[in-house]
Amino acid sequence: MLPRGLVVAQAWAALGEAVAPLSNGAGRPLTRTVKLLLDPLVLRPVQHPEFAAGAVAVEHVDALRAMITGAGPVLAATASWFVVLKKERRRLRITEGNPQDLYFQRCFELASEHGAPGPDAARVAAPVLAEVHGQEGPTVAGLRGFLTDSANANELTRLIEATWATTTTPRPAPAAAATAEFLATCAAAPDGALFLALVAGSAGTAGAAELSTPGVALAHGLTDRDRPARPALGESASKRNLPKPFDRSILERLFAPLTNTYLRSGLADVPALVRQEITRSAGPWQLADEVSRVVMVLGREASAGLTGSSAGGAAARLRSRWEREAYVHRVLRMPSAAPPAVRADVHGVREAYLRRLWVRVHGRELRQDAVTAEQVWDVLDGVLRSVILDQRDRLRSALEREAGA
Amino acid sequence: MRVSRASGLVVGDWPARPEVTALLEGAGAVLAWDVLADDPVPAARIDDPARAAEWLWEIYGSAAEEILGGGTEVDVPAAGDWRVRAACRTVAQLDWAHAWWPASTTAGVPALDPVVRQAERAVAVSTVEHLLDDQDAVSRALAEVVSFDTPDAELSERVAALAEDHGVVLSPVVPGRAAYALAAGAGSSAGTTVLTGSSIVDWTLVPAGVVDAAAAAEWSVVRRQGATVLEVAVAPGPAPGPRLAARFDEIDVALDEIDGLGRLTGSAPVPATVLLLPPDRRVVTVYAPDFAAPTEVTAPAPGAEASRAAIIAYARSRVGASTATVTERTAR
Numbered sequence: 028m029l030p031r032g033l034v035v036a037q038a039w040a041a042l043g044e045a046v047a048p049l050s051n052g053a054g055r056p057l058t059r060t061v062k063l064l065l066d067p068l069v070l071r072p073v074q075h076p077e078f079a080a081g082a083v084a085v086e087h088v089d090a091l092r093a094m095i096t097g098a099g100p101v102l103a104a105t106a107s108w109f110v111v112l113k114k115e116r117r118r119l120r121i122t123e124g125n126p127q128d129l130y131f132q133r134c135f136e137l138a139s140e141h142g143a144p145g146p147d148a149a150r151v152a153a154p155v156l157a158e159v160h161g162q163e164g165p166t167v168a169g170l171r172g173f174l175t176d177s178a179n180a181n182e183l184t185r186l187i188e189a190t191w192a193t194t195t196t197p198r199p200a201p202a203a204a205a206t207a208e209f210l211a212t213c214a215a216a217p218d219g220a221l222f223l224a225l226v227a228g229s230a231g232t233a234g235a236a237e238l239s240t241p242g243v244a245l246a247h248g249l250t251d252r253d254r255p256a257r258p259a260l261g262e263s264a265s266k267r268n269l270p271k272p273f274d275r276s277i278l279e280r281l282f283a284p285l286t287n288t289y290l291r292s293g294l295a296d297v298p299a300l301v302r303q304e305i306t307r308s309a310g311p312w313q314l315a316d317e318v319s320r321v322v323m324v325l326g327r328e329a330s331a332g333l334t335g336s337s338a339g340g341a342a343a344r345l346r347s348r349w350e351r352e353a354y355v356h357r358v359l360r361m362p363s364a365a366p367p368a369v370r371a372d373v374h375g376v377r378e379a380y381l382r383r384l385w386v387r388v389h390g391r392e393l394r395q396d397a398v399t400a401e402q403v404w405d406v407l408d409g410v411l412r413s414v415i416l417d418q419r420d421r422l423r424s425a426l427e428r429e430a431g432a
Numbered sequence: 433m434r435v436s437r438a439s440g441l442v443v444g445d446w447p448a449r450p451e452v453t454a455l456l457e458g459a460g461a462v463l464a465w466d467v468l469a470d471d472p473v474p475a476a477r478i479d480d481p482a483r484a485a486e487w488l489w490e491i492y493g494s495a496a497e498e499i500l501g502g503g504t505e506v507d508v509p510a511a512g513d514w515r516v517r518a519a520c521r522t523v524a525q526l527d528w529a530h531a532w533w534p535a536s537t538t539a540g541v542p543a544l545d546p547v548v549r550q551a552e553r554a555v556a557v558s559t560v561e562h563l564l565d566d567q568d569a570v571s572r573a574l575a576e577v578v579s580f581d582t583p584d585a586e587l588s589e590r591v592a593a594l595a596e597d598h599g600v601v602l603s604p605v606v607p608g609r610a611a612y613a614l615a616a617g618a619g620s621s622a623g624t625t626v627l628t629g630s631s632i633v634d635w636t637l638v639p640a641g642v643v644d645a646a647a648a649a650e651w652s653v654v655r656r657q658g659a660t661v662l663e664v665a666v667a668p669g670p671a672p673g674p675r676l677a678a679r680f681d682e683i684d685v686a687l688d689e690i691d692g693l694g695r696l697t698g699s700a701p702v703p704a705t706v707l708l709l710p711p712d713r714r715v716v717t718v719y720a721p722d723f724a725a726p727t728e729v730t731a732p733a734p735g736a737e738a739s740r741a742a743i744i745a746y747a748r749s750r751v752g753a754s755t756a757t758v759t760e761r762t763a764r
Contacts, residue, residue, distance in 0.1 A: 030486050030487070032487050032562070033489045051558055052558065052559035053515035053559045055559075055562065080486065081482065081485070082485065113596065115594070122601045124599050144615070214480075215482065235723075344479075344480075351462070351479075357636070358453045358455045359530075360450070360635070360636065362723040363723070363725070364724050388501055411567060412566065416566055416572070426639060429672045429722045430639075430671075
């Protein structure tokens with residue numbers, strides 16, 4: 028067995044300077060080259076499971092290399108098109124979005140259709156850029172316009188009231204769900220059948236049973252209220268001061284996903300998005316898909332180990348990462364006396380974790396990108412990482428504010 | 433290199449103290465270099481072998497397989513393409529420098545230029561992006577960059593290209609922060625000095641760069657008009673910082689003035705009984721109350737002074753050295 032990263036790096040190096048625009052400073056393929064080009068368009072692990080990330084069996088190594096070598100010309104052309112698109116972008120003074128995210132796959136399409144860019148490259152590139160940046164997709168302005176239009180606002184407010192009036196508190200499951208069994212192995216060997224069973228058995232919905240009991244959602248860090256209340260429609264939102272998830276208005280819930288050009292393109296149009304969000308807000312966990320709710324229940328269980336004793340499996344892994352953070356703080360010479368503004372975050376790590384997890388699965392619902400059994404651990408782990416990094420940023424900026432005071 | 437499995441999977445000798453540790457958080461493993469050891473090969477603590485296996489060969493070459501396969505003693509080949517490992521070291525080194533660079537007028541260690549450090553770090557991060565734990569590391573690093581204007585033309589060009597590739601537009605120049613406003617002190621004090629001393633400043637109790645890394649805190653007990661007063665002074669570092677205080681026995685003194693020598697200073701009345709303190713308790717502990725609280729142990733750890741001297745000498749050797757990062761090399 029060889030690490031796939033090694034095999035790919037070697038085959039990539041053989042493509043030489045022609046793919047430099049898709050490579051990093053050490054000549055390796057960029058992370059997005061792997062994620063957006065090599066994986067989905069060249070290696071396609073769905074059709075070729077033997078090429079999936081991880082280790083590659085020795086007998087498949089040559090085939091993998093041949094795959095990349097064979098794609099050499101189209102990758103070289105993709106690289107050249109990327110340079111063309113960047114140049115046009117500069118000329119048109121476009122600054123929106125991440126060019127790698129937005130253009131890589133477009134460049135691959137151009138390369139497949141036209142080969143390397145010719146003398147008419149700029150002419151060919153123009154409509155592609157126009158399409159990428161003029162993309163339909165809902166916008167924040169469109170959303171705000173729709174919600175603040177009084178004709179819509181009245182109807183939508185009634186819709187919120189009606190939807191919330193008919194919600195019922197989910198009943199707790201008669202028997203404990205097999206969440207602990209799934210968490211025990213989800214990092215190394217996720218049990219897909221068990222995950223499906225949790226979803227089919229509505230373990231996520233059942234796990235929301237207590238959230239409407241006074242103080243419970245508050246203790247989860249999902250609201251500042253004693254009990255979750257129905258959301259307002261909202262008129263404004265700012266990325267900096269978003270309330271806790273259950274306290275967000277419909278506008279605030281939809282706002283962040285719409286600010287990302289790359290992710291926006293896959294979303295439904297504004298009226299549909301808003302109506303779905305209203306329905307979602309009245310659901311268990313204020314989420315619409317059972318899969319997301321199951322992930323919330325799994326996250327709640329796995330994160331219990333951050334502040335209390337941890338079972339094995341996912342909880343132990345999260346716990347050990349969290350324990351490592353104290354050491355990293357010493358190495359990075361981070362403050363050991365947290366300023367009051369940040370203290371709540373540092374001590375309420377589990378609440379911060381559940382908030383971030385909710386935002387994550389909510390975003391995936393909007394993009395209709397349901398978490399799979401294989402992805403659960405990546406999500407659970409990634410959320411803690413993001414909470415930790417966010418905390419470091421907050422500690423640093425709190426200190427800088429002190430310095431400037 | 434030794435591979436230990438006694439408490440987790442650890443490769444090599446982990447650096448003993450935080451202030452000599454250059455750390456890199458990779459996916460599934462953390463790497464650490466002892467900055468004083470001058471070894472290009474880092475120690476590693478591997479938490480998730482499956483994830484780390486994807487990239488550990490970039491660090492240990494052919495030895496990676498043995499490390500993950502149960503070997504207890506491995507040889508890391510000297511020859512190889514170590515560009516990714518070198519970039520890992522650069523990121524780790526710059527983070528070390530950010531935290532521990534001992535800028536000191538007293539010891540002749542110039543301050544680092546944050547503009548250069550942020551730019552160089554972003555470029556290095558982009559080279560190792562694929563093996564980092566933080567998947568948004570490049571955007572995060574670019575978000576800290578405030579200017580492409582560095583003394584190193586190649587670096588300036590590379591960071592500008594990187595920002596363009598990621599669609600990052602620099603926010604307009606941040607206005608320079610006003611330095612911490614301090615009142616001028618009363619000048620040299622009248623009175624009779626009855627006791628003086630100096631104590632080294634524990635680096636972990638103040639943010640980087642706020643206090644001259646090599647200077648000691650000077651203190652004196654003065655009898656003035658029938659009262660006993662403790663005066664403390666310490667030389668500032670290059671960075672503005674939060675308010676400082678000094679603790680002597682159980683008395684806190686705010687260092688909120690500047691004396692004629694440009695030192696941060698402060699004074700507080702103390703009971704005359706401080707004169708009766710045994711010598712080992714006549715220690716001043718300088719700290720930033722918003723950053724860290726002094727511990728019970730006021731005496732510095734044994735060897736602390738030698739260790740600090742070694743780090744200061746190391747930092748001095750990095751300025752102008754061709755093997756150092758651009759940031760260290762161009763410090764002045």
